[in-house]
Amino acid sequence: NAGVTQTPKFQVLKTGQSMTLQCAQDMNHEYMSWYRQDPGMGLRLIHYSVGAGITDQGEVPNGYNVSRSTTEDFPLRLLSAAPSQTSVYFCASSLEPLYFYNEQFFGPGTRLTVL
Amino acid sequence: KQEVTQIPAALSVPEGENLVLNCSFTDSAIYNLQWFRQDPGKGLTSLLLIQSSQREQTSGRLNASLDKSSGRSTLYIAASQPGDSATYLCAVNTGNQFYFGTGTSLTVIP
Numbered sequence: 605n606a607g608v609t610q611t612p613k614f615q616v617l618k619t620g621q622s623m624t625l626q627c628a629q630d631m632n633h634e635y636m637s638w639y640r641q642d643p644g645m646g647l648r649l650i651h652y653s654v655g656a657g658i659t660d661q662g663e664v665p666n667g668y669n670v671s672r673s674t675t676e677d678f679p680l681r682l683l684s685a686a687p688s689q690t691s692v693y694f695c696a697s698s699l700e701p702l703y704f705y706n707e708q709f710f711g712p713g714t715r716l717t718v719l
Numbered sequence: 720k721q722e723v724t725q726i727p728a729a730l731s732v733p734e735g736e737n738l739v740l741n742c743s744f745t746d747s748a749i750y751n752l753q754w755f756r757q758d759p760g761k762g763l764t765s766l767l768l769i770q771s772s773q774r775e776q777t778s779g780r781l782n783a784s785l786d787k788s789s790g791r792s793t794l795y796i797a798a799s800q801p802g803d804s805a806t807y808l809c810a811v812n813t814g815n816q817f818y819f820g821t822g823t824s825l826t827v828i829p
Contacts, residue, residue, distance in 0.1 A: 608762075635815075637817075639819075644821060645821065646723070646808070646819040646820055646821040646822065647763075647808070647810075647817075647819040648819070649816050649817065652815055652816070654815065660815070662816055663816070663818075694762060694763065696763075701815055702750065702751075702812045702814065702815050702816070702817065705750060705751050705768070705770045707753065707765045707768050708753065708765065708810075708817065709765065710755075710762040710763040710764075710765075711762055712761060712762045713760075713761070713762050
């Protein structure tokens with residue numbers, strides 16, 4: 605199993621550009637999520653999904669869109685990038701929704717810089 | 720809103736020492752708590768998961784405890800090694816969301 609994979613590893617954008625961060629898992633996990641990690645702030649949840657076709661907002665959803673058309677993939681879209689979105693983005697997955705006491709498994713991260 | 724705090728922010732110990740990392744949270748209505756390790760520039764690796772009904776979990780040299788009523792968890796690392804140097808994060812699950820602490824950066828000196 606490859607586990608949770610993320611692409612790209614690094615990305616530089618200009619303000620106003622759009623892009624999609626890719627996340628895929630091959631463990632047949634129902635729950636997937638996106639976090640951003642900023643210095644001194646810890647990881648904060650952006651969006652999550654409890655299964656294909658079902659998504660919901662986390663703590664910091666503004667400026668980001670998600671969709672879940674398959675169990676394996678959970679892309680994160682930035683529609684109009686802003687410097688405040690400069691961060692490291694992590695995708696995570698678990699077998700079932702978190703309240704079923706599941707471990708989360710994390711991808712290696714995408715380091716995004718918005719100029 | 721759940722607030723998670725980890726103290727100290729940084730810790731440096733000589734090799735072989737036993738150590739304790741602390742995690743506190745403000746809302747005791749949690750499903751579970753998970754400890755992670757993060758190496759520089761890398762993702763998070765799960766170390767231990769404690770369910771809300773459990774008091775502790777052990778894996779090798781690691782032991783994590785949970786006192787839900789007081790909003791505290793500790794991660795005990797026995798006989799520390801230089802390879803244990805990393806940032807350790809705790810996260811509490813309140814349903815479908817994890818709330819993370821800002822981590823403790825551990826350096827084990829050979």
